[in-house]
Amino acid sequence: MTNRAEFEAGLKKLQRRRLFLWVMIAIYLPMIWTVLEISQSDRTTGLFFAVWVVLVGIAANLTAFTRCPRCGEFFHMNGCIPLYFRHCLHCGMHASGDERRDKFKQSS
Numbered sequence: 001m002t003n004r005a006e007f008e009a010g011l012k013k014l015q016r017r018r019l020f021l022w023v024m025i026a027i028y029l030p031m032i033w034t035v036l037e038i039s040q041s042d043r044t045t046g047l048f049f050a051v052w053v054v055l056v057g058i059a060a061n062l063t064a065f066t067r068c069p070r071c072g073e074f075f076h077m078n079g080c081i082p083l084y085f086r087h088c089l090h091c092g093m094h095a096s097g098d099e100r101r102d103k104f105k106q107s108s
């Protein structure tokens with residue numbers, strides 16, 4: 001039962017971090033456009049851009065170093081380059097946790 005709870009907690013953590021990363025990437029253009037429209041200032045826009053770069057860097061690193069709840073390896077890292085795919089780069093588990101969507105199907 002504890003293993004199931006740990007798996008669920010790990011899965012939620014993985015999904016939360018992936019969502020944070022994709023939201024940070026998605027807000028870039030609307031944020032820059034809105035700040036430019038409102039402020040009409042390159043300096044203010046540059047400040048927002050700098051804050052965004054820091055936050056997206058944090059999001060990318062948090063997501064890259066999140067462990068897979070099934071195999072315990074880094075979900076998005078195999079070697080030193082992070083790849084933000086939906087499947088674990090080690091065991092093939094899908095980010096949704098749905099076994100039917102796993103990359104490597106269990107034959108048993």
Ligand SMILES: [Zn+2]
Pocket residue numbers: 068069070071072073075088089090091092093
């Ligand atoms: Zn895995």
